[in-house]
Amino acid sequence: VLATLNTMGNNELQAQESHYLYSVFTTGVFHFHDDVEILLDEQTKLVHFRSQSRAGYSDLGVNRKRYEQFKAIYNK
Template identity: 50%
Template structure:
């Protein structure tokens, strides 16, 4: 009886883990990536698993970094170095003022997209971080962007 119960629990957990992992394996790259025609990052959808500096809804809004002076290659290179130093970060797209990274969670390999847009005219760094799958992210994307901002500010202070 005990062996059957242990086997049933192990089977249930195994199926659950495979099910969760398959969600991340088949999560497609969303169409809401990149810079819009208006020169902004896309707004978040309706799920509480995204933050963006262009959002007006408090649940999705996060402050940009302002007054970042410097030549484009230097600022973008520092941003890239800061993010690539983070665990599970992978640069997947780099354009003139735009960077796109994928972060994969260690256990279930869920993908989060992190986008950076630097406005050279205003010296503002904008952020968008969103989970590809699931509903809630338990604040992971907000915490990640705040960590990126702190690290970026520390690196930029070294240049002063």
């Protein structure tokens, strides 16, 4: 999971615990900061991914695209 975040770029890891990662992504044009949290659930073998913009009413699909990018890289 950490390698996937590193591959994606434009983010800085803020917290890392045994089953939890928190990273801040910076958008390209306006340099907005978006929070990404990842929780690894060993019991169910799932990776929970949450991406949220800090500002504005609409992210124009950026968070969804970020999730899709994460999923594509992670599944390789």
